[in-house]
Amino acid sequence: MITVEQVIERMRGALGAPWNEKDRIAAGSGDTPVSGIVTTYAPTLEVLRKAVAAGRNLIVSREAPYWAHELYGRAYDAPGAELAAKTPTYAIKQQYIEEHKLVVLQFSLGWDARKTNGQVRGLANALGWGRYSQSPAKHDAERYGPGDVYFKLPSTTARKLGLDIAARLKVRGIRVIGAPETPVSKAALAPGLMLVPDVRQILKEPGVDAIIGGEPVEWEAGPYFDDVIASGQRKTLILLGQQASAEPGSGEVAAWLKPLAPEVPVEWVPAGEPFWIVRDKKGAEG
């Protein structure tokens, strides 16, 4: 039987980018024999329970099992880890992980440094946008290199595109910046945390009129985009939320891991959107 450490060794070998030491075992022990692998956006208790029910004990996730992490730099990571460790939820989760001998491998930085951007490819495929890709590579396996994030879409509007995306991804907490009737014909995908330099870089591309992103900081990239529009540019920002934008990438992680660990089953278990919204009609919480 292979161990977690052996799986990580194979991942290092196949990554095609330097291993980032922040990608690490965040819970459990590296010498644990692996019975199966689950990939996910966040190792919520629900994902852990599903993994246990399916007899899989290695969880490869983007987010940390105990929520606080410092992957995005100090500015975005207010202290929370110490407080988190004193909560009953922490104790329950830790006990569950120990009891079922689970291992959580937090894996995102190395994944994002690969030549093919798995997060963009996952999101593009989830949207059904593969055929619209402006990526110069012909074959899907070589697509979505650095900067290959643009998609030429059939002409639509911000509102229609927002509704279409919400339906395809089954995301409820979608948020849009820009006027609903703004035309859209070329969009960029930018899953995850969106910072001002990301927006600036994308908007340098000629003709791009929409960005599909994850999560902005509302005193940074959010108002920057607001000002892009007020300065006379007709653009749209569609925010899916961190989870909804990043989750399809975890499906790509599973596809990548499968041939690396043929001894065990590998399965993507989406963490699912944490949010629900209050819809127009009285009594409709969806």
Place this chain on the structure above:
Amino acid sequence: MKPLTRRDFAVTAASALMTKVVAQPAPVTAEQVVERIKKNVGVPWRDQTVDVFKAGDPETPLTGIATTFMSTLSMLQRAAENRKNFIITHEPTFYNHLDKTDDLRDDPVYQYKTEFIRKHNLVVWRFHDHWHARKPDGIFKGFTKTLGWEKYETAPGTSVFTIPARPLADVAREVQERLKTRSLRVVGDPALVVSKIGRGGHDLASTIRTLADHDAIIAGDVREWDSPVYVRDAVLAGQKKALIVIAHERWEEFGMENCAEWVRSFVPEVPVEYMPSGEPFWNPLV
């Protein structure tokens, strides 16, 4: 009394005119208004603060004052149209907490905004730290008032509430309607009966601390990789907790409405008006 001669009359009229000219106060400047704010704010002025001039000449004579959540370009455009050339903004002007502009010099949006400010002789000053530091917090006083929940505050001015117990879904709907927000998102069981409602912050530490003794918290602009995932895990671990996430702007804007009223009380020379920067988001499903 001797009748007035033509000459006497002319002299009297002229001196009356002169008296009038002399008595008319010199136009108030932005700098003078800030001095009065410091004198009236009732908390010691800090050495380290973001509450400083961000753009324009502080000695500019004022035609009017606008208070707002954020000096976005569209807000500045409305202020200029309404002859308000001094903008008191709660949040940054240049897309980061400290309004650092080194990386933005060659940015077309930054250039457009600074040119707009220059051309219209606008002055922008930030009022964040000290308005929050007032007792009660100037910002959340506005939030509580807009919610109409003063009567539910556990102690006056805390923005912490004990409301009549009812399902989370009903509370979320009320918050959405009262704050007129189009981007509210909720984590937790819609049927959960909640009564003790706290006010969170942007970070995980605030979420944990506030949730410890409340059923639900309302927080603006949370980082999505920690707080929503934590609350979801808390719910999955059997705790009866919930998180209502709203836009930063809907959370804090109403505190700048109070601010206009307050500034007006010691700046009688020019009109002072609250000009909302407006919620940037909308959800096509709501």
